[in-house]
Amino acid sequence: MLRWVVPLVCVIALAALPLTGDDVLIQYGIDALLFATLAQAWNILGGFTGYVSFGNSSFYGLGTYGTAIAMAQLHWPFGVGLALGALLAVACAVLFGIPILRLRGHYFAIATLGLSATLAAIIANLDISGKNIGLILPLTRADNAFYEEALLLLIAATATVAWIAKSRFGTALLAIREDEDAALVMGINTTRYKIAALALSAFFTSIAGGIHAYWITFVDPAGAFDLTLNVRMVIMAMFGGPGTVFGPLVGAFVLSTVYDVLASSISTAAALLFGLVIVLAVIFMPRGLWDLAGGFRRDGARYFLQNIRAHRL
């Protein structure tokens, strides 16, 4: 009962937020919702299979540029732009997923990193994408609409993850995370599952990129393929609890708020404290906030010591 009521109340409260009429709050909300979507999308591959992707910024960039090229260069409507961006991102995920997903561990991580950097450099040299200068999209002032779109996207992504967590698909992904060779021996077509997870991840990431592009009405290669954005997805998902349904959302909302509060009060030291929070979080709660909630109720402050004892040399 409680498992359905709490999310439902949260969704209604979030959907009603534009009624407050607070512009700053809505803009912060769009940002936080998009970040939560990105963290959730990263979670599909990274949290469930343990494959750390730094290539999600390339899907974000393709979604951004798909929308921007469709709207600014071809004068197509927003919806078609989103579809174009998603198509590019999913195609890229499947095409490059086949060779890259054969790599494991750090090697997969760095190959995806290389993919992002390569795509960014190619986009920065194409005429249709406005080279290094970027593209300007038609201006709209409809923050409330963007807010509701971002909320819908987040709900869709979370519903997908909730389905994955309960399905055979999700079990296969978890089996890959625990022991890929064993999963293979058990008859799981690991390659197909990993590619499907990467494609789903790419889909949600690219739509978030498209919404963000139309919202801020400007794209350039450095912003669209920003690696720190990818790092933030990873940190938010990890901080909340990778491989869970709601962990990445909690992580994204908590860190977005922490970062915004720090940035507005002590600007220069904000990034410094952000880094410190990451270091301390990894040491004291390596399985994320979601695990901390249960563990702390069970063991109190000893939870932190147990984590250190379990993972130290």
Add this chain to the structure above:
Amino acid sequence: MLLAQILLNGVLLGGLYGLMALGMALVWGVLNIVNLAHGAFVMLGGYCVYFAFAGLGIDPFAALPIAFVAMFALGYVLQRYALNLIVRSAQLNTLLITFGLDVVLTYLAQLAFTADFRTINPSYAGANVTIFELTLPLLRFAAFIAALIFAALLWVMLQRTRLGRAIRATAQNLTAARLYGVDPARLYALTFGLGVGIAGAAGGLYGMVSQVTPYIGATLTAKSFVITIMGGLENPFGIVLAGIVIGVIEALASIYIGPTFTDVISFGLLVLILILRPARSMRTA
């Protein structure tokens, strides 16, 4: 002749890249930690040598050992009292904590040293020798030689000393090394310290041939990563060679294809190597 000059410049810069990547490869190979803060340690080493030179008037090459020792101490403490606490948790956590360290070090450097560009500029910086129409900048050449000397010292240390043997044994099999009396907590700290110390020395050299700002870390980390993968974790000669190859490719690409394409080349090459030669990558993963 232009081509030969570009090749020479690339080789001189590449030797330095090779030394920098050796530090990352040592930590990665022995501790299985991909140190995302590696570039930040290079940056701090650059500041060490800069302040020893500009503040105390010490010759930058004489200041290199100072940078090495200072960064070694920092690395030792960080590994002993922070990283050692999490080395047995998920691999991703070591990536995250070193990323956090990178952020902390970068912004501490910004607060302490400001964002100004610093160049280590000794009196002999402009001197060069011309051989067969090729210009050999002396400072860059000396930095190249110093990088090779550091790399050779590291190799001798790993091959010939007791500590070096313990480090190599740990890389092969931690449990077995433990049975032979290796204290892992101390050894991990020493190894990380060595890797960071090398980063510091490379940073001093980098400050002589380029500029030091608090923000150079990320690109240098990425470069070390590419070089380490190209060279192979267990092969120090391969890494120095890969560093030189990357230096030459960068120099060639920026002249002949245009500076905007250098990233396509170096990262595209990386993806291609990983895709075409996954067998080697998977074995060492």
